[in-house]
Amino acid sequence: MEQTTNAARHEAGAAPEFTEPLHVGRPNLGDRDRFRQRIEGALDRQWLTDGPLVLEFEEALAQVAGTTYCVAMCNATAGIQVAARAGGLVAGDEVLVPGFTWVATAHALDWIGIVPVFCDVDEASGTIDPEHAERLVGPRTRGILGVHVFGHPCEIDRLAELAARHDLVVLYDAAHGIGCTYRGLPIGGFGAAEVFSFHANKYVNSFEGGAIVTNDAAVAHRARAMRNFGITPDRKVAFPGTNAKLTEGAAAMGLTSLESMMDFAAANRDNHGRYRAGLAGVPGISVRRQAADEVANHQYLIIEVDAPVAGIHRDRLHELLTWNNVLSRPYFHPACHQLLPYADRPERYAPLPLPRSEALADRVLALPTGTAVTPEDIDRVAGLIRRLVPNAS
Ligand SMILES: *Cc1c(COP(=O)(O)O)cnc(C)c1O
Numbered sequence: 579m580e581q582t583t584n585a586a587r588h589e590a591g592a593a594p595e596f597t598e599p600l601h602v603g604r605p606n607l608g609d610r611d612r613f614r615q616r617i618e619g620a621l622d623r624q625w626l627t628d629g630p631l632v633l634e635f636e637e638a639l640a641q642v643a644g645t646t647y648c649v650a651m652c653n654a655t656a657g658i659q660v661a662a663r664a665g666g667l668v669a670g671d672e673v674l675v676p677g678f679t680w681v682a683t684a685h686a687l688d689w690i691g692i693v694p695v696f697c698d699v700d701e702a703s704g705t706i707d708p709e710h711a712e713r714l715v716g717p718r719t720r721g722i723l724g725v726h727v728f729g730h731p732c733e734i735d736r737l738a739e740l741a742a743r744h745d746l747v748v749l750y751d752a753a754h755g756i757g758c759t760y761r762g763l764p765i766g767g768f769g770a771a772e773v774f775s776f777h778a779n780k781y782v783n784s785f786e787g788g789a790i791v792t793n794d795a796a797v798a799h800r801a802r803a804m805r806n807f808g809i810t811p812d813r814k815v816a817f818p819g820t821n822a823k824l825t826e827g828a829a830a831m832g833l834t835s836l837e838s839m840m841d842f843a844a845a846n847r848d849n850h851g852r853y854r855a856g857l858a859g860v861p862g863i864s865v866r867r868q869a870a871d872e873v874a875n876h877q878y879l880i881i882e883v884d885a886p887v888a889g890i891h892r893d894r895l896h897e898l899l900t901w902n903n904v905l906s907r908p909y910f911h912p913a914c915h916q917l918l919p920y921a922d923r924p925e926r927y928a929p930l931p932l933p934r935s936e937a938l939a940d941r942v943l944a945l946p947t948g949t950a951v952t953p954e955d956i957d958r959v960a961g962l963i964r965r966l967v968p969n970a971s
Pocket of ligand 1 (some may be wrong): 646655776
């Protein structure tokens with residue numbers, strides 16, 4: 579590690595471009611005074627978990643998602659688990675998941691004994707390829723867990739058709755999806771349920787947190803009980819359950835962050851445009867777009883590095899940027915199915931290889947964006963990339 583850092587320093591020449599680290603995902607905080615007021619309220623009430631702030635957060639989220647129901651969760655990983663159980667999936671079932679995603683998508687299922695079976699993705703959107711998914715449907719396949727990766731919606735209509743043909747439960751990992759649309763409708767209301775994440779460096783944050791959104795009353799009823807030891811509103815233990823409740827403190831942050839979502843959207847959109855302009859014409863470097871004709875949250879700024887054209891591999895660019903205090907992140911590399919627990923057992927998890935997931939994982943690099951990054955920062959990052967890409971004139 580020390581050696582490569584020194585090599586990077588040597589080849590990059592001068593002092594680092596930035597003296598302070600520039601992060602990919604600094605939290606979007608919102609109005610601190612509003613947050614403090616909410617915390618004071620919780621302390622005054624002495625009601626610290628699963629109380630009025632959680633309820634208010636759930637109502638606000640259901641509005642954004644356009645759904646009838648919302649069940650707040652301690653994080654999205656637990657949210658996917660509870661949604662899977664509430665949707666009727668059980669241990670031993672197989673669920674189709676994309677190879678290109680964050681490891682939590684697969685881990686959430688595997689941890690409760692549901693087998694994630696990896697499908698390839700469409701390279702342009704990064705989302706699960708319905709055609710490949712259909713070819714992998716087998717006797718134990720019971721569901722599909724699509725991921726709206728980087729806020730790009732899955733091919734929801736095609737997945738719904740495929741699910742209808744094979745009687746599958748459709749769930750969505752919408753960890754990146756809040757504030758985005760599919761065919762003009764908000765992400766959140768599709769499939770049996772969708773799951774948002776409010777981890778600290780997601781677009782909307784509640785320190786840690788998540789939510790299940792759905793229009794299905796039965797799924798919502800079971801999910802609400804299952805997150806609280808299986809206890810139903812009439813105080814009966816009606817289902818096996820877990821403890822995955824959201825605290826009032828987290829809901830205070832979530833509400834505050836959500837209130838400023840439109841400001842985050844504007845900042846991210848401006849950042850996106852500025853990066854595109856700054857990197858225009860750099861050979862082998864392209865800025866990924868979210869879906870055309872949809873509302874996008876631009877929560878991630880992803881470039882793709884075409885190594886032969888750029889004259890530099892993504893890994894090397896990542897290393898040089900990091901040395902310059904631009905803390906870029908190779909989201910998501912390795913692809914999920916290439917990670918040890920899954921790659922070691924292809925007979926259980928994956929019909930290897932998944933060439934499009936792997937190619938994408940080899941090219942992507944997330945750059946700093948969000949409300950903490952200034953236009954000047956972006957100009958300097960773009961200028962730095964121009965200097966680091968050998969084939970840029
Ligand atoms: C962040 C993330 C998760 C997990 O969310 P947590 O709230 O941290 O559990 C799941 N899937 C994807 C695609 C993510 O990016």
